Amino acid sequence: MTTAAPPPPPGTGSPGAGPGGVRSRAAVMEDVAALAGVSAMTVSRVLNDPGKVAPRTRERVLAAMRDLDYRPNSAARVLATGRSGVLGVVSFDTTLYGPASTLYGIERAARSADYMINIASLGSLTRRSIEDGVQRLRSQSVDGIVIIAPHQSAAEGLRRLPPDMPVVAVGAGDDLPVPVASVDHRAGAVRAVRHLLSLGHETVWHMAGPADWIDASARVDGWRSVLAEEGREVPEPLAGDWSARSGYELGRRLAADPAVTAVFAANDPMALGLLRALREAGRRVPEEVSVVGFDDVPEAPYFAPPLTSVRQPFGEVGRHAFQLLLERVDDPGGAPGGPPARRSVEPELVVRESTAVRPGGR
Amino acid sequence: MTTAAPPPPPGTGSPGAGPGGVRSRAAVMEDVAALAGVSAMTVSRVLNDPGKVAPRTRERVLAAMRDLDYRPNSAARVLATGRSGVLGVVSFDTTLYGPASTLYGIERAARSADYMINIASLGSLTRRSIEDGVQRLRSQSVDGIVIIAPHQSAAEGLRRLPPDMPVVAVGAGDDLPVPVASVDHRAGAVRAVRHLLSLGHETVWHMAGPADWIDASARVDGWRSVLAEEGREVPEPLAGDWSARSGYELGRRLAADPAVTAVFAANDPMALGLLRALREAGRRVPEEVSVVGFDDVPEAPYFAPPLTSVRQPFGEVGRHAFQLLLERVDDPGGAPGGPPARRSVEPELVVRESTAVRPGGR
DNA sequence: CTCGCGAATGTTAGCGCTAACACAAGCTAG
């Protein structure tokens, strides 16, 4: 636009005019320099290294910037420095509570460090689409990339990344070649299941997430390990797709089985679907069946009944991801050799009214 | 990084070597040109205007690009052309279902037109913070900005925008100086209220959103106008903050009033809170009280009971916003004089089990 | 009084790309 557009029609006043002159295009560094009576380099220094400019000069330059409403052109800065102050985020379905909250956490952390966020959300979860997202961000000269895609396919995609681009992953597996910030899903599941066992239930059924999601399988692991450790029977887990709908459909199967007295659902929407299925089957919660969810969405306390759930500190995970990425950006070599950094947060069990002592229990 | 970093440790082969050498820095256009035996300009043309290059040459250039894994540097392109292929989105709390879904819709539309998305999410809704978000995006050289902030303060902020930046708003008021894509909240409220009246309810209570949100007041308007038109009593609306929590708290007041037989809640989470309050007060839904929500979140069919709600086509609104913005970007002058474009989508009422004929009614 | 040094500022060049024009062929029309 700057050079291609014809000059504005004559007579259109003079927006952002300097003293006297008619200025119509946005001010550039040279304009500020001229107005302040210094060279462009000095203006640049005021922006990037104010200590190196004499206070009097600095004031003059700052005043000129204000007068002209000067705003540095980031493209030019990127071209000259190779750094953009922009981080890329690759994410799948930002409509889901988890990804959305994580993204939000990253964005807040980034903002406070004066970084901007470029998002590339994926239409599907495949190695290809992840690589494509990374490439699209790369060509935007982002300084680093956060990948929110706790999915098998992400793990594969992450192994074939360009080595010169700092990348961190959120909530992905343990054996990745990049730093990972995550919630300890396994520990969360352990807490949920222990809670149910402590209420006297013989065993705990599990409504899992999709098998190819890493969070989902970590929760299955945690659930299974507690049952094994305590010598309980391990029922076959049912796999849903995170949606309330799938929770409802699988829930009807569980509701029909009188042996089921405690269910650990892999997320809150599935737990909601399950609650409906139980209600329709005439099985009362928590009197006959106890239910625990995962996520602790803000609505969980208002489910029928209020849902006991494992709270995921998404905001904190987002902050950690940002921190890890920043470390990589500032030190691109970064601890080569050793395994990449992990930063993991323990989720917390929030007990509400959907869990109770087993009917006829201890 | 490019120029500032110290040279790589010796032994890593010569960076950017010619044929036969080890190449370490990313390839640039000049490298591709050399390999293909043409000038950089021809490479540029292959990228931007392939028709102007002879087929044989084009093939050679494309092959060279592949060989070198060449990826154009967008910063340089921006600097040279003034266009970035990036759109900015200013949004408030992308954790909420509405903004998140709209953002997602915009992102999908943008991706299919090869645009990238830069987000600036706001910590608070004030004129200042909106202007700040716009400025941060502007300095990133975005081609245009979508503002998702259906709030009074946005309206104020929008009036003082730089005139040279294409901006569209999502779901904001009617009298804005920029194009607006939105859901017709008023029509949605009208449908909800008419539905309740058609079931025989004498009148309909309203649990509103925050008064300074434009969607909220449009829904209040719709609700009030139907009642007025039909000559019904208009109860005082109760204003919440969109959260299930506020729905619960206000809901307790409504639940205590035996005159209340039908409530229209301004969104689904508030309706959820209300459902809990009614349940706790022993008032059965829908036998004693009918409830309608707004948004139709994916979980609404699994509430207790499944919630009748007004479905907002967020994805479609996102697409419209993107379209409007694209029109502005391609034609910056764009219909000056006349009022800016509006594109509004009618929401749809989805009837489920939370509404029924008034107790003892016709 | 002169040298040297640090602080403040200026100059030059170049980041990678594309607009605008220049040029070299090959062609058709007169």
Added chain:
DNA sequence: CTAGCTTGTGTTAGCGCTAACATTCGCGAG
């Protein structure tokens, strides 16, 4: 067989900024 076009390609300059080096000035040490 030359003017005049079209087609394909190259050359030059510059987008706005900053790294690296160059210059100027003032001041205390020798």
